[in-house]
Amino acid sequence: MNTRKFLSTLFIGGILFTSCSSDDDNPVPVNEEELITKMTVSLVNAGETVTLTVTDEDGADGPKDPQVTVSGNLNANTTYTGSVELLNGSVSPAEIINEEIEEEADEHQFFYQTSTALDITTTYTDKESDYKKADGTSFTTENPVGLTFTLATKEAGTGTLTVTLRHQPNKGATGVTGGDITNAGGETDITQSFDITVQ
């Protein structure tokens, strides 16, 4: 009979559907590609290094506040050579994220802002053409990236230095290539303020 055939098809179909859809294997943890757990800014002058570090073990997903350290004070009227290193410490060995930034140098830019109490100026010392794309060819554009820079101090004082990495900033906007974040737009990948004393 038509009906019975139909019903049995329906029933068997249902069982087949159900039985092939579940499995009891445990899920695997996600390898977090976006994670940056540590940023180190090194300021070097005459063999002396001051490092500014921020560590956020559990990244943006986790509740832990980032730990910020400044290894020492800066000297007045001194020019420091600065560089930035980004790490993902959640994997072993730790992954250096700088390469990712370099490969898309035209899509990234660091900004160094100082509070008015600090008499500090920063200048970019790299440009996009210093870096190679993922395919091995170099960029031809000359906009700054900010993985390296110089930091020049004048008078003594205390205040904050904020380091920000923007993703897809508008490098063509007014002041952006000069290091002014105001019109940069884009998205923040990293931002951290450090308490600085110039003596």
Place this chain on the structure above:
Amino acid sequence: MKGLTCLLVFLFLVNLVSAQECDKSLSGRVIDFHDGVPLEGATITFNNRTVVTDVTGTYHIKGLCTTAYAFTISHEKCNSQVVTLEMARVSDKDFYLEHHLNELDEVKVDGADISKTNSAQEETIGSEIIDKYSNASLGDALRGITGVSSLNTGSTIVKPIIQGLSGSRVLIMNNGVRMQDMEWGDEHAPNIDINTAGNITVVKGASALRYGGDAIGGVIIMQPSKVPTKDTLYGKTVASGATNGWGGSITSELIKGYKSGWFLKAQGSLKRFGDVEAPDYVLSNTGIFQKGASFSFGVNKFTHGWDAYYSFFENEIGVLAASHIGSVDDLINAINSQKPAIVRDFTYKINAPKQEVTHHLGRLRYFKRFEELGKWSTQYDFQYNKRFEFDIRRIEERNKKPSIDLELKTHTLTSDFRFDSNPELLWSIGGLFRYQNNFADPSTGVRRLIPDYDKYDAGVFITGEYDLTNNIVIDGGIRYDYNRIDAKKFYLKSRWEERNYSIDFSNLIIEDFNTQWLVNPVFDYHSISGTAGIQYIYKEDYEFRFNYALAQRAPNPSELFSDGLHHSAARIELGDLRIDQETSHKISITAQKNTEKWGWEIAPYANFINDYVLLEPVDVQLSIRGAFPVWEYRQTDVTLVGLDAKLYTNWNKHWRTDHSFSLVKGNENKNDIPLINIPSANFDNRITYTNKNWYGFNASLESQYFFRQNEYPDNISVFSPQQQETVELDINTPPKAYHLLNADASMEFPLGEKNIVKVGVTVNNILNKNYRNYLNRQRYFADDLGRTFLLRFSIKY
């Protein structure tokens, strides 16, 4: 319902006519089922007598005996239909005929099948309105119903809100299947092509128990048009184009019916829009590309039938580029700047951030009618829902990889029996089993927002309705649901501690992954829901409804498990394992008067919800990426009270005015804090001119006034790393009130003998007003849509 099914059953009985007094009379009207237009010249035939309806569709039959008569009702282009009435009980009856497409091989008595409950607040939209919204979404079409609004993400992601409630509190029944399409997310729109529906009913509340006991907000029931049991082939095509977004849609359906009961139906639609525009700028990356198709076939006989249905839905939706932000400072900047940070030239291209969703739905249904007993239906359905969300990621290469990759598979078996042998007491029993599996693909490289889980549901219900007297119907029902969710989820150990789970849930840990725990929460929920109500019809024109509904809803996966940074929204969303069911007690009253000249409806309601689950911004979390607002789920007792009101007047043959107003207030019982995301009051006025002689000319002007929501929770204070100080984050402040003017005109032209072409023009936001909608999640970043011209054609053949 007291309808037709049971009446038709009488046809199988032998009616012995005994000698009786023959002074009974029967009167009423024959009405077009679609649009309520009275049918002139319809014939009612019985025992060799024939009566014809007059201009107003009215008929009078005198000299009937106290027995059962089989009336044959016919009208030009319609099948002859037979209805048996017991003259001892009935003296007036309206007959509803399917006129346009001869779709229904049935006569509806009292429009019985269309309404889903007797006593609850509900409203139905028909194919006219669905065609009008052919290029829009379900949520857009339903906004025309008083008390229904929507929670938007831009203009393309539209979630219906019923009397202030949305998401998991609103069930959507698509062709008899409860949609399982990850409705838990605010930015997850129903995966539905509106063009598959013949009519859509919204039940405002949990009173339609057979569909589910957790519909604290309500139920949206989409039903396809029925196929007549006769040899026929017909179809419909609707095409439309709009200037805002420079896109349009086309949808077509073709239906083949056979006298034997066999039928075949195929439908497809395609919709494509580029970036839409606000009055002053392009809303970049707001395009949409949607494809849908459905097929069904089966046999529909009176005694039994079966059918198979399959539908496919795919949607690629761009998310406003400017709404993708990096941290709380970006959000502060966006709110302060009042214009989107990214405005590019118009394009059809959809870039990240975007969503790609796919929904497959398959259904097999069988029914059998048992003489003098009722109808048994059983159904198996399978749904496959796939969701990709693409974010802007640190490396361009990774933008091609989704940040969210979820796969939801659902199998449901339902069965119910409807006892309809006694037309005064109709009752149903039924039950369901459901198995659901969610899989979150780890290859995204982004921590899972929603974990892998298995979910098991079972439910049983009994509902009934009883005709107390000729004009009083009481209805009621009770339902029990069991839900089990069995999830496997990774928690960062730091989060696990911060949530204090180590105290309450340490037994759930099954594996240690260095910085993370793998935990296996298994939760069971037992829910009871029920409803009771009364419908009273007074002097034909007045109707009064009272309904009480109890509903319990088990928490959804998002409320329990969401945990982490939602990149596209730049917010951290935290669920809570401790969240339990919410329980709603809703009382609703409807009073209405309907006459040809004028009518009104006043429908107040109060919904008392214990342990209501809400998501609200609470704090800011610092991280190396900056500071992010934290949104947490929390449970609290709340009260929602509201009012929906309508008034219409047919001034004469040509002019009609419509007015509607809806208001809802939601407050936490403790401290009287207003609830977040409650729709503001709105007032809608429309004037319509119709002249059937000018090719069915119809023109209307609509004024929509949206009040400002003045009741909202406090903003939060956050530390801005950029400004190096604590500032107020203006995240809850609603935008200003606004007023929109829309116009619409349409005409119908016959094409050949059977075909009708309908042409319509719509202009929305005529004044090109700048406005922002409180219930649009993108209101922080950009204005809403500017003026739109829309042209549409529909052909029936």
